[in-house]
Amino acid sequence: MMHTRDQLLHLVPDLTTLPAETEWVEFKVDNTDPEMIGKSVSALSNSARIAGEDFGYLIWGIEDGTHKTVGTMFDPARAKKGNEQLETWLVRLLQPQIHLQFDRLTVNRKDVVVLTIEPAISEPVKFRGVEYVRVGPSTRELAKYTDRMRRLWRAFDQRSWTKAAARERLTDDQVLGLLDYPSYFHMLNLPLPENRHGILDALRADGLIAKEPGSWAITNLGGVLLARRLADFPSLARKAFRVIRYRGSNRLETLKEQIGARGYASGFEGLIDYVNGLLPTSEEVGSALRTTNAVYPPLVVRELVANALIHQDFGITGAGPMVEIFDDRVEISNPGQPLIDKQRLVDAPPRSRNEELASLLRRMGVCEERGSGWDKVASQVEVHHLPAPEVTTTDETMRVTLLNQRSLGDMTGDERAAAVYLHACLNQVSRLNTTNSSVRERFGIEERNKATASRLLKDAVNRGLIVAYDPDASPRMMRYVPFWAAPDDRQVDR
Template sequence: MGNKLGDKFMDTYIEIIKDIVNHYSEEEWFEFKENWFEAHGIGEYISALSNAAALCRKDFAYLIWGINDEIHEVVGTQFDFRRDVKNEPLEHYLARQIVPDIAFSFHEVNFEGKRLVLLKIPKAKNTPTSFDGVRYMRIGSSKVNVNKYPDREANLFEILSDREKTIEHIESEYQELTFERLFTYYAGRGISLKSATFKKNLGLLTNDGKYNLMAQLLSDNSHIPIRVSIFRGETKASPLFSVKEFGNTCVLLSLDKVLEYADVINIIQADERERIVSRKDISLFDMSAFREAIINAFVHNKWTDGNAPMITVYSNRVEILSRGTLDSKQTIDGFYMGESIPVNQKLSDIFLQLHISERSGRGVPKITDIYGKDVFDFRENSIAVNIPFNWINNMGNNVGEKIGNKKSLNLRREKILEEIRNNPNITQVQLAQVIGVGVTTIENNIRFLKENGYIERVGSNKTGYWNVK
């Protein structure tokens, strides 16, 4: 199993090590050692890291010798994986006691002029990986016996039995997908996608080669609307002022559009209280906190239900709601400390690759540092962040008019908008049938909605769709 320096995959291992070393903190699917050697302990790590990879939705886990585990400094190692254990080669000793058999492998790597040893460990499949009859797992940086943590063990079995549905495993109901906007987005970030490999590299295919739900999310038409609703008052019982729609396209572009719209919502107010020389401009809310909340909502949203994050603007706050709850391995304390465990690992990896988010885990701590922990609301099937508005003058229930005054709509036009939101691909003939009027009436109302900025047509009349602004 051991490979020498000339291994044809050496460049790949070097890139893996670079990526892991750059992590802000040690995660459950990799471990650093310097010169440590204890044969039975290595076997326990193989079991624990293999199971951790499955829990963290990684294809492989890694145990790397030659890196300081506290400061991630590359120091080199004298560790010898070719030694014998009780007159038996170490690799054979380990493989004999690993059940089920997994193709773990040692690799010697020259990294920045220093010798490292990388142990590549495949994720557990079908059943948990055990060593010497015991199943191990990782909790934080600790290696523990799975039997002592029945809830986590149940979660592991759920993942391995494929009862857990993720955006990577669910087949998209739309298989005629295109990705021009994804390629353009990557190019704008200085990254060139290759047509022959991007589907595999980004994890857009199921095991049987079909487009998965993540492919749908990143496609030119995701078929999932993302809406920003604005109410005149402090609850949804208040009159609805407007609904802006940014979905039905590549989710990366939708995120950018929501962030751009936040600049419109985030009114700059002139504070002339206690003015001496110059006035002070005060924004309605902290944009950096809003950005972190939106990015977290997109990364951690339970897209498998077919629902997008929901953004709602009230007269006193903006609420960002993400579907789903904390990962089973996450704790409330860890959440507030920024110990992120992504619900959608592959999507999180893409956000990291594009520098939309970062590995430092600063998002939640940044929000709580500005607004406190009370802005988070953990509900049965969702997590909401309520960012309060800092009004200089009391706006009462006039927030709708302040944020975006448009011509009011009659009931027929409201009904047309509602039908378009529910089905962006609806035709004018279908609208006429649903609402019970002639096609000419629909055409006139559609023209009004387009001219006044309520909707726009994306693509051709035949194959395009409606975008509600």
């Protein structure tokens, strides 16, 4: 909860007694440049989380060096960026969105403006896509200060959503009645303890429950993974996985809709079976038998559903992961933007908002080892000659779209270029070469049509997705790498 005006009137004089600006407090007089304010908000939000403070503060009307109250002409209610109100503009360019509050006060008979800033919650706060942090009295790009980056992520872990209580003041019997504890032991290949104390101790050791004076609490981690019924946990009910099957290629007519009732771990195999049962299939007639094949590789569906569960932003309320199935595509979405560039999902080191949840699901066999999931997705897409998955993001959602199998001639130019880029990424991490020959194999192009593969490579180069590793190599020796693997003297700015 933000401060009241009376609280701020007592707080501001206390902050001016600090010997110097801290990394979570910044003083200004009349510098009201919106770009400066946006960068400062990002830096103060991230630095407040590192410092363990309840808020960060940007205060106008206080002299920087002396901390003397001199007053300000700044009026946030009238301030604009272009034709847009300053506060609205700031909220739009900050991701993820955080709570901001401007207050105009009179301190020592001077006008003072206080901007109270919520600390970063589960990931660094960005302004215009860049993360900032306070370094002494200065605002700097967080990426250049790896020590602060590590401290910030440690602070997120310490304030983990997974540790918060989903249900409190529970008896032993209530805990065991609410959680599907047999699935926990089965999925970890552990023998079921002989008594309830052994069961409770094991659940507690993995952070699924927590001891309270005279009672138990089920943590968010325990509830979201092992709930017998997610509806028994009011704060988690909206995090249930939704599966929707539509008729045709739009959302006008819903054929089936199912909302998952159980926790993610105990209900995962049932969820995957249900999704696969709704996916379209294709028939292949052999010399004697008719076989039914999955249009979408089951491993790809499994990995992307697991990713949606694991990497969602639990701080976004009222939304959960979802699979939407159309005749020509499958869309798998989750709340929250990816923490890494969507064009670097194959090669970039993995980052997760929910490492405790991911770690336990890995032990349970629900998902793959860190960083291997997208490699498998890319590999399976190539084996089955599918278009590259499309990754799109909005302010609060990440969506992966799997497209139905289609011939090279039926693909759009964007789809062809994306497939070439994904092919180059997969080869790069597998230490294989991307060449005319490899592209022909990827698309099933006959050798006599080398020119077609050359045009595909040229288009991907023109789009800045790949580069020739050695432009002076002979045509037979020409190989390509993703833009991010280009030699230093030919780095592509994207």
